[in-house]
Amino acid sequence: MAKASRAFVCQACGAVTSRWSGKCGSCGEWNSIIEEAAPAGSPALVAIKGGKGRLASGARAAFETLRSATTDDPRLPTGISELDRVLGGGLVPGSAVLVGGDPGIGKSTLLLQAAASLAGCGVPVVYLSGEEATAQVRLRAARLGLGDASVALGTETNLTNIVATLSSGAPPALVVIDSVQTLWSEAVDAAPGTISQLRNAASALVSYAKTSGAAVVLVGHVTKDGQIAGPKVIEHMVDTVLYFESLSGHQFRILRAVKNRFGPTDEIGVFEMRYEGLKEVENPSALFLGDRDRGAPGTAVFAGMEGTRPLLVEIQALVAPSTLGTPRRAVVGWDPNRLSMLLAVLEARCGVRLAGHDVYLNVAGGMRLTEPAADLAAAGALLSSFAGRATPEDAVYFGEVSLTGAVRAVGHMDQRLKEAAKLGFARAVVPEAAGTSAREAADLQLLPLTELSELVAWFAPPQE
Incomplete structure (x- = not known):
């Protein structure tokens, strides 16, 4: 009787090897390889006859055209x-x-x-x-x-x-x-x-x-x-x-x-x-803003989008002098690489010296932001903490910051402004490229920006 073949399979990535090792060569995970039975092979091609191969067993597959009629089954609402x-x-x-x-x-x-x-x-x-x-x-x-x-x-x-x-x-x-x-x-x-x-x-x-x-x-x-x-x-x-x-x-x-x-x-x-x-x-926006730290330096409200839903969340920042040779950069709920880029733009394009300061950034409520439109709100929170001046309580921020320091337009501006107006905000710091439709979408006072340096001038951070 033939002996059953064995294989060593990584439980992290699924890579198959012929022998055991402590470290997976595909994903680099340690102690993740275990011995399992080798998977059964697929049907092999039989000998070619007349220049054509065929499978050892199987039935003829049926094909349709793109013009075939399709009946969409109704979705099943879960009640949630x-x-x-x-x-x-x-x-x-x-x-x-x-x-x-x-x-x-x-x-x-x-x-x-x-x-x-x-x-x-x-x-x-x-x-x-x-x-x-x-x-x-x-x-x-x-x-x-x-x-x-x-x-x-x-x-x-x-x-x-x-x-x-x-x-x-x-x-x-x-x-x-x-x-x-x-x-x-x-x-x-x-x-x-x-x-x-x-x-x-x-x-x-x-x-x-x-x-x-x-x-x-x-x-x-x-x-x-x-x-x-x-x-x-x-x-x-x-x-x-x-x-x-x-x-x-x-x-x-x-x-x-x-x-x-x-x-x-x-x-x-x-x-x-x-x-x-x-x-x-x-209403997630009201929930995430329910415990907002009003009047405290280092906070800014971001008007974001999650799919088709506008969502307002608070971004918190703390900029403090550092005694370390390499200042700390800690972020929760946002991309750390995005924070590093924003700090570099503030220093290189706007003259805000943060090289000797520890920087901490947090998205309140446990949210995780992925869209670049949060750049302007994060910059507002950082500048507010650095200058020791609170941002206006009735203002929201959104806009993408480029490596040149320019503030670029983002999508769904009208929906962001309508959500902000619904929650009682009166002002919005937006890119200058906001279209007419966005300006007329809600009864808000718009404060347009073309460069990030204009936002820096509002907070007037101390010169070192």
């Missing part, structure tokens, strides 16, 4: 508007969704609330928990006030049994797997949670979703770096990848889409964690 916003309007039948996040952040709570909401509308829902017993899930449901929801609850982790059970009757509208790292298959000679098991489980469940029309939601663990555990091939298999984010000590939770084949990838949903579960935040 913030979740539906991130998904692009609701769950798409036959889609596979991967949800990741830190332990205890609320992934299971959110999906249990969504499952109970759909079940309350008469939609068949299956919830499979591989990490908790049914009694534990029922206790959480009772605490959330969802004990009467007709959700089919199970704790099966055998992949073959799960697929056979789901395929035995009418397919449910929603299947929740919590979590995909607990699934295992007898066909794969590896422990649950390994790369081989993850690939096999994800492939089988995605195939079931496509053939049955059921929406399958997979919960994934995350690594210490905040990425979903397993190779990126798992994220490539599914249709949508969502990340649940939060900063330690904050009760706010942010659901962000990083991949979505049926909707935008820059939308966010904001939730607040309470004893009775996750509550939707309908």
